[in-house]
Amino acid sequence: xxxxxxxxxxxxxxxxxxxxxxxxxxxxxxxxxxxxxxxxxxxxxxxxxxxxxxxxxxxxxxxxxxxxxxxxxxxxxxxxxxxxxxxxxxxxxxxxxxxxxxxxxxxxxxxxxxxxxxxxxxxxxxxxxxxxxxxxxxxxxxxxxxxxxxxxxxxxxxxxxxxxxxxxxxxxxxxxxxxxxxxxxxxxxxxxxxxxxxxxxxxxxxxxxxxxxxxxxxxxxxxxxxxxxxxxxxxxxxxxxxxxxxxxxxxxxxxxxxxxxxxxxxxxxxxxxxxxxxxxxxxxxxxxxxxxxxxxxxxxxxxxxxxxxxxxxxxxxxxxxxxxxxxxxxxxxxxxxxxxxxxxxxxxxxx
Amino acid sequence: xxxxxxxxxxxxxxxxxxxxxxxxxxxxxxxxxxxxxxxxxxxxxxxxxxxxxxxxxxxxxxxxxxxxxxxxxxxxxxxxxxxxxxxxxxxxxxxxxxxxxxxxxxxxxxxxxxxxxxxxxxxxxxxxxxxxxxxxxxxxxxxxxxxxxxxxxxxxxxxxxxxxxxxxxxxxxxxxxxxxxxxxxxxxxxxxxxxxxxxxxxxxxxxxxxxxxxxxxxxxxxxxxxxxxxxxxxxxxxxxxxxxxxxxxxxxxxxxxxxxxxxxxxxxxxxxxxxxxxxxxxxxxxxxxxxxxxxxxxxxxxxxxxxxxxxxxxxxxxxxxxxxxxxxxxxxxxxxxxxxxxxxxxxxxxxxxxxxxxxxxxxxxxxxxxxxxxxxxxxxxxxxxxxxxxxxxxxxxxxxxxxxxxxxxxxxxxxxxxxxxxxxxxxxxxxxxxxxxxxxxxxxxxxxxxxxxxxxxxxxxxxxxxxxxxxxxxxxxxxxxxxxxxxxxxxxxxxxxxxxxxxxxxxx
Numbered sequence: 001x002x003x004x005x006x007x008x009x010x011x012x013x014x015x016x017x018x019x020x021x022x023x024x025x026x027x028x029x030x031x032x033x034x035x036x037x038x039x040x041x042x043x044x045x046x047x048x049x050x051x052x053x054x055x056x057x058x059x060x061x062x063x064x065x066x067x068x069x070x071x072x073x074x075x076x077x078x079x080x081x082x083x084x085x086x087x088x089x090x091x092x093x094x095x096x097x098x099x100x101x102x103x104x105x106x107x108x109x110x111x112x113x114x115x116x117x118x119x120x121x122x123x124x125x126x127x128x129x130x131x132x133x134x135x136x137x138x139x140x141x142x143x144x145x146x147x148x149x150x151x152x153x154x155x156x157x158x159x160x161x162x163x164x165x166x167x168x169x170x171x172x173x174x175x176x177x178x179x180x181x182x183x184x185x186x187x188x189x190x191x192x193x194x195x196x197x198x199x200x201x202x203x204x205x206x207x208x209x210x211x212x213x214x215x216x217x218x219x220x221x222x223x224x225x226x227x228x229x230x231x232x233x234x235x236x237x238x239x240x241x242x243x244x245x246x247x248x249x250x251x252x253x254x255x256x257x258x259x260x261x262x263x264x265x266x267x268x269x270x271x272x273x274x275x276x277x278x279x280x281x282x283x284x285x286x287x288x289x290x291x292x293x294x295x296x297x298x299x300x301x302x303x304x305x306x307x308x309x310x311x312x313x314x315x316x317x318x319x320x321x322x323x324x325x326x327x328x329x330x331x332x333x334x335x336x337x338x339x340x341x342x343x344x345x346x347x348x349x350x351x
Numbered sequence: 352x353x354x355x356x357x358x359x360x361x362x363x364x365x366x367x368x369x370x371x372x373x374x375x376x377x378x379x380x381x382x383x384x385x386x387x388x389x390x391x392x393x394x395x396x397x398x399x400x401x402x403x404x405x406x407x408x409x410x411x412x413x414x415x416x417x418x419x420x421x422x423x424x425x426x427x428x429x430x431x432x433x434x435x436x437x438x439x440x441x442x443x444x445x446x447x448x449x450x451x452x453x454x455x456x457x458x459x460x461x462x463x464x465x466x467x468x469x470x471x472x473x474x475x476x477x478x479x480x481x482x483x484x485x486x487x488x489x490x491x492x493x494x495x496x497x498x499x500x501x502x503x504x505x506x507x508x509x510x511x512x513x514x515x516x517x518x519x520x521x522x523x524x525x526x527x528x529x530x531x532x533x534x535x536x537x538x539x540x541x542x543x544x545x546x547x548x549x550x551x552x553x554x555x556x557x558x559x560x561x562x563x564x565x566x567x568x569x570x571x572x573x574x575x576x577x578x579x580x581x582x583x584x585x586x587x588x589x590x591x592x593x594x595x596x597x598x599x600x601x602x603x604x605x606x607x608x609x610x611x612x613x614x615x616x617x618x619x620x621x622x623x624x625x626x627x628x629x630x631x632x633x634x635x636x637x638x639x640x641x642x643x644x645x646x647x648x649x650x651x652x653x654x655x656x657x658x659x660x661x662x663x664x665x666x667x668x669x670x671x672x673x674x675x676x677x678x679x680x681x682x683x684x685x686x687x688x689x690x691x692x693x694x695x696x697x698x699x700x701x702x703x704x705x706x707x708x709x710x711x712x713x714x715x716x717x718x719x720x721x722x723x724x725x726x727x728x729x730x731x732x733x734x735x736x737x738x739x740x741x742x743x744x745x746x747x748x749x750x751x752x753x754x755x756x757x758x759x760x761x762x763x764x765x766x767x768x769x770x771x772x773x774x775x776x777x778x779x780x781x782x783x784x785x786x787x788x789x790x791x792x793x794x795x796x797x798x799x800x801x802x803x804x805x806x807x808x809x810x811x812x813x814x815x816x817x818x819x820x821x822x823x824x825x826x827x828x829x830x831x832x833x834x835x836x837x838x839x840x841x842x843x844x845x846x847x848x849x850x851x852x853x854x855x856x857x858x859x
Binding site: 035039067098100189191192193194199200204207208235236237292295296297300309315316317334338339 | 399
């Protein structure tokens with residue numbers, strides 16, 4: 001791992017940009033096998049006190065890390081910009097292989113800088129690459145300042161304990177940029193498996209017979225549950241009604257043509273990782289399909305309408321929170337056409 | 352709003368679309384291919400949640416052992432060869448679904464045992480699993496196994512699909528390939544047969560289709576008016592290792608050119624398909640193969656060169672020559688290097704020489720396709736002090752540095768108008784920050800999905816052998832010793848003899 005570092009106090013974006021270019025030129029002259037990565041710019045806005053924790057999270061995302069990271073650490077009372085820039089290569093030591101160079105700019109700034117964050121980071125992001133803004137500690141004004149510059153807003157709608165407020169914020173971002181929501185990505189294996197359950201042709205008609213959906217979630221991940229219900233509603237053409245909260249549980253109904261679907265969100269206290277813990281889908285003719293977290297994947301259980309029961313494990317490794325963040329960065333380069341409709345349905349359920 | 356009819360609206364937007372419950376049956380389950388490639392690939396698919404939600408695997412091989420011993424073997428293979436550290440919970444769950452049938456491939460009792468376990472797995476789950484028979488055995492068993500499966504009625508299944516995956520080599524000449532096709536097609540339908548060429552599972556090879564047909568910049572230039580020549584290289588720096596028994600009967604022409612390099616050539620030169628469905632793509636590939644005129648017996652010496660590596664130096668160490676390698680027949684005339692010149696007789700490519708070379712124990716490991724454009728008619732800037740001005744080249748790097756580079760001529764900074772070549776590079780690693788999945792993962796998944804686009808069809812395999820056959824015949828009748836090249840060198844000097852005037856091999 002080659003590391004080249006430049007640092008300055010009370011500096012300007014132009015000086016940082018110039019220093020980065022110089023570092024890249026110097027490194028290019030020294031090593032022909034080094035190639036700068038050109039995938040995605042990430043502007044991360046964090047509380048200075050938690051900067052290290054965020055850097056650790058970004059280090060652990062593995063191969064899906066951003067190619068240029070601009071880490072903006074916000075300190076109360078600061079009025080000047082201090083910055084450092086570094087290049088690092090993922091060299092394998094094999095001279096016949098290309099080593100990929102990543103760039104990171106650290107800027108320490110004050111809260112007053114956030115309203116014009118776009119002006120500060122604009123010279124520091126590579127044009128023609130997708131730019132992602134991520135503000136894991138709030139800093140909504142920074143995200144809003146980046147609306148003209150960022151193609152993607154990376155967020156975790158589970159960060160806000162109030163699901164209605166969380167979905168409202170997501171909807172507002174959706175008007176300005178493509179949103180990648182880590183809470184949505186935690187639900188990907190569940191959506192895949194529910195889709196697979198009903199995929200055999202013999203089972204597809206059962207999609208029109210769904211009468212009840214219960215989603216189990218970690219208590220702080222109600223948003224993940226609502227997004228799952230929003231996804232089902234949007235894909236299956238249900239007209240969702242409002243969810244009502246009672247004793248930490250949400251319940252409500254949706255219209256599926258002439259049928260009514262009962263919707264329920266159950267918090268499960270003992271779940272280790274955030275996100276969903278299980279889902280049960282029932283049909284009007286008595287079939288039940290359940291998926292729950294298990295060792296080595298998801299435990300599936302099916303009861304057919306004639307009462308036959310079967311259980312199996314759907315294989316798949318947990319991606320962990322680092323894997324979810326890495327997936328979020330990868331998804332910044334893709335587009336999921338089902339997220340927006342799911343969020344809108346979720347919004348209706350929480351209105 | 353999605354309508355709920357016979358479509359499954361829940362699959363919209365998913366990267367991994369559902370795959371029907373599947374039982375994968377590997378013949379040769381304790382062999383080298385299973386150990387190094389298939390078992391790790393199956394594990395990685397399980398790790399990523401890409402296997403069907405209900406999945407079983409049955410291994411079949413001669414070794415007498417219970418299920419648990421086979422599971423221990425599979426565990427060790429996965430731990431040793433998987434591209435990622437296995438997750439113990441996933442690995443254990445996967446191993447639980449593995450069963451083992453001991454038996455010889457010509458023993459009907461083995462097929463009885465296999466059918467019994469496969470049926471038992473279906474009954475346990477109350478699902479008619481698709482069945483994929485993967486022939487990871489020596490090629491001599493392909494016909495035997497297919498015939499035995501047919502006799503047992505395992506080639507068809509009510510309510511589920513049955514597929515047969517056949518590893519290379521698919522025949523050793525045109526006649527044997529035709530015979531094998533006849534034998535397989537007497538039991539299975541063509542749509543059930545998946546002939547593996549693992550090169551087609553590589554991301555860079557698939558990207559050739561995207562590069563050609565997804566970028567408007569190339570298509571206008573992709574013809575005889577602008578392309579001077581094409582060079583396809585598959586160079587290995589290693590020797591034959593432990594594969595002497597196979598390699599000495601095969602050689603570079605059969606091992607690399609007949610399958611991998613001709614596949615690369617078809618993708619490079621085919622016409623745009625109407626769609627990317629399996630048959631549309633394969634129809635276009637077959638047209639290219641039919642347009643390649645095989646060399647006549649008389650033309651072989653001037654269009655094809657073969658050679659054998661002699662002792663030399665690799666990675667700083669002395670290494671033996673081919674004839675000194677363990678397991679090679681004394682006085683063997685098997686080629687470890689081949690270079691040839693072909694042409695494609697159609698409107699797009701007529702007159703464009705296609706050069707191919709493949710070899711072992713060369714100076715560098717590289718697989719690439721170099722498309723050299725015709726030079727500009729007049730280079731006004733060519734002043735003294737300009738360096739190595741060459742026509743533009745588009746290089747498609749298949750391995751190890753997966754990517755694409757385009758050589759251009761640029762002005763050297765300074766007062767004078769001097770020029771030199773520079774490269775525009777696209778490297779997979781720098782643009783996607785991701786490791787390409789192993790080719791076998793993609794191909795196994797495609798067999799489970801029933802997508803045959805990346806597999807060779809019967810007529811495709813036969814057309815490829817039809818190009819290579821006259822060369823094999825000419826060599827069979829040839830006298831004299833093979834040219835030699837030192838291990839660790841760029842290959843034999845004789846390779847230059849097949850180049851047309853003005854052409855030269857790209858340096859390795």
